[in-house]
Amino acid sequence: MRCDRLWTNARLATMRADLPGLGVVEVGAIGMRDGRIAFAGAAADAPDAADVIDCGGRWITPGLIDAHTHLVFAGDRIAEFELRQKGASYEEIARAGGGIASTVAATRAASEAALVQSALPRLDALIAEGVTTIEIKSGYGLTLTDEAKMLRAARALGDARPVTVRTTFLGAHALPGEFVGDADGYIALLCEQILPAIAAEGLADAVDAFCENIGFTPAQTERMFAAAAARGLPVKLHAEQLSNQHGAALAARGVPIALATDCNPGTSPLTSLLLTMNMGAVLFGLTTDECLLGVTRHAAQALGLSGSIGTIEAGKRCDLAIWDIERPSDLVGRMGLNPLHQRIWMGQTT
Numbered sequence: 241m242r243c244d245r246l247w248t249n250a251r252l253a254t255m256r257a258d259l260p261g262l263g264v265v266e267v268g269a270i271g272m273r274d275g276r277i278a279f280a281g282a283a284a285d286a287p288d289a290a291d292v293i294d295c296g297g298r299w300i301t302p303g304l305i306d307a308h309t310h311l312v313f314a315g316d317r318i319a320e321f322e323l324r325q326k327g328a329s330y331e332e333i334a335r336a337g338g339g340i341a342s343t344v345a346a347t348r349a350a351s352e353a354a355l356v357q358s359a360l361p362r363l364d365a366l367i368a369e370g371v372t373t374i375e376i377k378s379g380y381g382l383t384l385t386d387e388a389k390m391l392r393a394a395r396a397l398g399d400a401r402p403v404t405v406r407t408t409f410l411g412a413h414a415l416p417g418e419f420v421g422d423a424d425g426y427i428a429l430l431c432e433q434i435l436p437a438i439a440a441e442g443l444a445d446a447v448d449a450f451c452e453n454i455g456f457t458p459a460q461t462e463r464m465f466a467a468a469a470a471r472g473l474p475v476k477l478h479a480e481q482l483s484n485q486h487g488a489a490l491a492a493r494g495v496p497i498a499l500a501t502d503c504n505p506g507t508s509p510l511t512s513l514l515l516t517m518n519m520g521a522v523l524f525g526l527t528t529d530e531c532l533l534g535v536t537r538h539a540a541q542a543l544g545l546s547g548s549i550g551t552i553e554a555g556k557r558c559d560l561a562i563w564d565i566e567r568p569s570d571l572v573g574r575m576g577l578n579p580l581h582q583r584i585w586m587g588q589t590t
């Protein structure tokens with residue numbers, strides 16, 4: 241076997257499920273052919289390659305995956321940030337017409353091109369930290385025209401930058417003003433007209449809903465999920481963002497946890513997956529291994545992409561991040577430092 245390119249003299253954190261911890265290979269090499277990993281293992285066993293890159297003992301992880309974002313939106317909500325700092329609750333701001341409603345108004349008024357332009361700096365910040373796959377949700381349009389516009393903008397971001405974009409239809413994010421008092425009517429519109437049109441155009445890879453006391457009821461959410469299932473689309477759920485009935489904690493006992501920025505203009509204007517890992521460790525008590533797996537193997541699982549990304553092993557896509565660090569936990573324990581040396585997307589240095 242001869243590879244197109246070989247990265248050698250590297251320390252690998254493969255994240256493989258069949259190896260303990262982070263699946264570390266101390267003196268490792270990765271061979272790439274046609275954009276896929278053809279070899280990953282001990283450097284001594286590496287195949288020949290047309291192009292050999294000495295990594296000088298640097299660490300290589302899978303390209304990072306931000307599995308949950310609302311990256312496409314117009315306007316900003318920093319004024320609300322100031323209000324919250326003075327004691328106003330998210331719910332009070334939402335009920336006073338702020339919150340999601342203000343982003344919906346700005347997003348409806350924006351063109352697809354403007355949405356792409358405003359999202360690019362946020363996407364670039366994530367890419368600069370080694371992100372190679374990102375999920376982007378709709379949910380600030382809430383009409384067929386505006387939801388489709390958001391999803392097209394998300395797809396366009398994937399064309400504009402060397403990154404894989406997975407889109408999620410989040411029409412059931414908030415009740416639009418024109419449906420106040422008629423949430424069932426809006427859900428019917430979503431299920432009978434908007435989702436079928438979005439699915440027919442191939443704009444969504446998954447469907448999400450906001451089940452919360454200012455969002456939709458479990459019964460409405462279930463209706464949305466049935467409509468998604470009828471079109472073969474996998475589902476996700478926003479739950480317990482505001483209230484806490486411990487359901488998520490119960491569901492999470494023993495399941496792998498993915499970490500993501502949840503980048504959005506209101507509650508999480510965050511464009512750093514490295515800082516997200518630090519927050520996972522410091523604020524939620526995750527181990528550094530859990531944080532690193534949460535933005536690689538487990539994030540791939542969250543997107544239903546375990547077969548193609550998230551670990552370094554033969555057959556997977558050659559999405560890699562090469563780091564100037566002494567140990568993988570440097571990526572979690574530090575704040576404000578970006579030690580990315582190089583980022584590889586589909587076998588190409590980007």
Ligand SMILES: [Zn+2]
Binds near residue numbers: 308309310478502504
């Ligand atoms: Zn979210």
